[in-house]
Amino acid sequence: MGYTVAIVGATGAVGRTIAAKLEERNFPADRVKFLASARSAGTRVQFRGEDHVVEEAVPEQFDGVDIAFFSAGGGVSKGLAPEAVRRGATVIDNTSAFRMDPHTPLVVPEVNRADLQGHSGLIANPNCSTIQMVCALEPVRKKYGLERVIVSTYQAVSGAGAEAIEELGHQGADMDGRGKSDASLLPVKDASRHYPVAYNAIPQIDSFGKDGYTLEEWKMINETKKILGMPELRVSATCVRLPVVTGHSESVYFETGDPAADEAGIRAALEAAEGVTVLDNPADQLYPMPLFAEGKDDVFTGRLRKDPDVPGAFHLWVVSDNLLKGAALNSIQIAEALIADGAVKGEGADGTRQHLDGNGHAVR
Amino acid sequence: MGYTVAIVGATGAVGRTIAAKLEERNFPADRVKFLASARSAGTRVQFRGEDHVVEEAVPEQFDGVDIAFFSAGGGVSKGLAPEAVRRGATVIDNTSAFRMDPHTPLVVPEVNRADLQGHSGLIANPNCSTIQMVCALEPVRKKYGLERVIVSTYQAVSGAGAEAIEELGHQGADMDGRGKSDASLLPVKDASRHYPVAYNAIPQIDSFGKDGYTLEEWKMINETKKILGMPELRVSATCVRLPVVTGHSESVYFETGDPAADEAGIRAALEAAEGVTVLDNPADQLYPMPLFAEGKDDVFTGRLRKDPDVPGAFHLWVVSDNLLKGAALNSIQIAEALIADGAVKGEGADGTRQHLDGNGHAVR
Structure with missing residues (x-):
């Protein structure tokens, strides 16, 4: 049943x-x-x-x-x-x-x-930007550890709903009239100022919270720590809305803390990870892009490279369909x-279940 | 004369x-x-x-x-x-x-x-992306010192020339047909693969160089060290092309190495800097954006905030017209x-000058 x-x-x-x-x-x-x-x-x-x-x-x-x-x-x-x-x-x-x-x-x-x-x-x-990042970071954490993350995002308008997609369509149709188009939704529908997103980059997603960070940035910081079970992890984020319909991209810097971590090892960990596809061949200009991640289930990773100065630190480009x-x-x-896992509420491992009404009484 | x-x-x-x-x-x-x-x-x-x-x-x-x-x-x-x-x-x-x-x-x-x-x-x-970043970093360096920079860029197509602007115009006109438009210029005209930039983010600017970095990224790394006169400075970059006509944006993380550095002090240094405009008021949703930097001479800075974990480290959003x-x-x-400074070639501090022909002889 x-x-x-x-x-x-x-x-x-x-x-x-x-x-x-x-x-x-x-x-x-x-x-x-x-x-x-x-x-x-x-x-x-x-x-x-x-x-x-x-x-x-x-x-x-x-x-x-x-x-x-x-x-x-x-x-x-x-x-x-x-x-x-x-x-x-x-x-x-x-x-x-x-x-x-x-x-x-x-x-x-x-x-x-x-x-x-x-x-x-x-x-x-979790928040869309957080999900795709932790999918890429967890295989690294398991293999080498994780001490620090700095992420800058490149986020699609569909994260702001179907109306935002429509508005981008109107604005994008006229490049020469850029900046003069109506803007009534982004960055935040209920905020006092709205800016065109077509031919622009808006460094505000969600409202501003404390310390000059937006709520979207705090979500990435706090949710990443909670999901990875690492309250002590150092994470910071800058979240930016772009004229992309669907597909968030992220420029992720991370420190493993393990000077022995190398590109080959990170790549192997990502390739073995469930739900992650490595698309990374500079010689053939292969790397993830939002236009080609749209409609696909996986988290795409590429542009993996060592930080030039810090041992065990890397840069990674992470793209995924934010609606999927x-x-x-x-x-x-x-x-x-x-x-x-037999963990739907009211359901035992044997498949039996019961529902409760508003007063806590079984209804079937 | x-x-x-x-x-x-x-x-x-x-x-x-x-x-x-x-x-x-x-x-x-x-x-x-x-x-x-x-x-x-x-x-x-x-x-x-x-x-x-x-x-x-x-x-x-x-x-x-x-x-x-x-x-x-x-x-x-x-x-x-x-x-x-x-x-x-x-x-x-x-x-x-x-x-x-x-x-x-x-x-x-x-x-x-x-x-x-x-x-x-x-x-x-220097390279366009480097110029606007060092304009923002130099006032910080002078006041507090500078030990490390990690930048992710959001770059406009006009950096790839007038033809790239035209191509974006064609591609952008049809959001619903995104990804199916002709692409013959970006990321690199002479490269074998071209991708639409409209409704996309392309994590490649210029060709790939060594260690998985693009030449644009190496330019930002090496030119920054040379201009600031700091060969030992730790710098890394991720450069990304966006569907923006003109105006490069940058998410810049920097460590001053001075735990006493604070937001007020950084802000004061930026406000006093020649050619830099601070546009930074989250409560009023004020921050720089490429659409509004186009045609303006200054380097615009905003979204200044302390890194949550590292004392003396900050995040800054830097935008400027890449053609100006x-x-x-x-x-x-x-x-x-x-x-x-009287430093035009062949010109003395007294304003006298002479030119040489192809054989090194004075021509006037």
Whole structure:
């Protein structure tokens, strides 16, 4: 018997990609409920060749749901995810709402799958930029150790949603009129200033937090430490939005602390890593680029080279589809890991399960 | 009495900008000769309200020339710049041909103007990415010292010439067809593979050199050490081409080695620096961006913040117009400094000058 799955934020860029990937991967779902805000309710979406009507995400929708994917913004997750958990669903939340909560596992299955054990019904999916970086760093850490990371990002607009893609399309159509186009979304929809992203580079993603860093930069710093289980790791980040539709790129500097670490060894570790593809041949001009990572599941790595001055330190270029491994795919991989490990809530290793209603009573 | 000036590469993106800036700055030129390859000879250019015919750059053209600006590629400079010098011209070369020659000064006037003294007729203008970075780093170095630099660049296509701007225009017009557009110029015109730059990020600028670094990256590493006069400085670079028309951006990490260095002190040093504008107010979303640096002379700095882990280390976002301070403007500022310092070749501090023909004889 398969699972009842809910997608909250079903009309958004990530929600649509989750549905597409569930279908493509033959995820064991008997039923999928498409949920969104009242504004988007009534929209029709295609799934397994059939039309489905998107319904409003209200607490009662989660009765009988086994696994709920949330990607409708932090506010929706804060309000509804605990309701869904209370009703027996295991929630995989793609917002930043619970990521740094010490009781919520923050998981990239290839890196810290063991953290799923003993969860309380809520698992957080990390920030897109963080996921692809830790996928590349974990094989290095396991082999040589890891002491320091400095990353500068080159991020796509689809990370800011479907509207941002549309706006880039309008702005990009007229290079000669660059800078004069309307801008109403980036860098932050609710902020007071908006800048065109076409033919530009905006060094702000999300709002500014403390010490001059943006929240996106703090996410990369703090989530990396949590996922790798290294609170003492030295990490810093600069996050920049670019006129790229989909595919985040990262210029990553890392110190292993092991002077014996060499390029061949790092390359071998990356080549052996699950979900990582090495695309690195300067002589043939082969390296990852966002335009060619779009639509692909893997994290692509290239431009690996020794730092000229610091033994055991390297530079790496890391590219991945921010809607796939950065969001939808990783969320589904978390669900698949939960299923394989018998860790979906209310489900024993024997496959039996029960759901609870809002009052904690079994509903089946 | 003013100077006779030659512009070699007068039809290119940098050559045209040099002419425009000579005019705008009332450069003391009695006569300007517009020179280019045989292919471009005959083209007409506007200068001081008059049409000028571009002539072929051959050695004889430099007889009687006081100052020659070269920006027609390294091959042309290697062949013709020594000829121009032999004929008495002071050459300011905007290519990489002579930059690392130990006998050739490599100059950013705000940083190492003193290196102009005792030149032998040839002065090299640094790489665009290097110029804007050292403008930002020198005030820091003077105040606190400098031990280490790690830079990731976000570079505009105009650094690859006027044709690259046109190609981006075609590619950018159709976001939905991204990746399917013709690409015949970037990353390197003569290389075997070309990639679309629109809606992409290409982690290759110039050819690959040794150790997996590109020549652009080695330029940033080696030129920075030479200009700052710090052969022991630890520098590394990752250079990336973006769908931006004009304006290079850089994410710069630097260690001063002085644990007492603080943001306020760095900011004060940048604010006091000639040619540097600080645009840095997170609360008001103010930071430099290439779209707004285009056409402006200054090097813009912002997003200054302490590294979270290393005392005396900081992150800075540096943006400048790569055709202006990165090329044409810096070349003209070198010429202006030579004039002010009485260091134009064959010219004494009393303003008298003489030119030599190809045989070393005075021609006037």
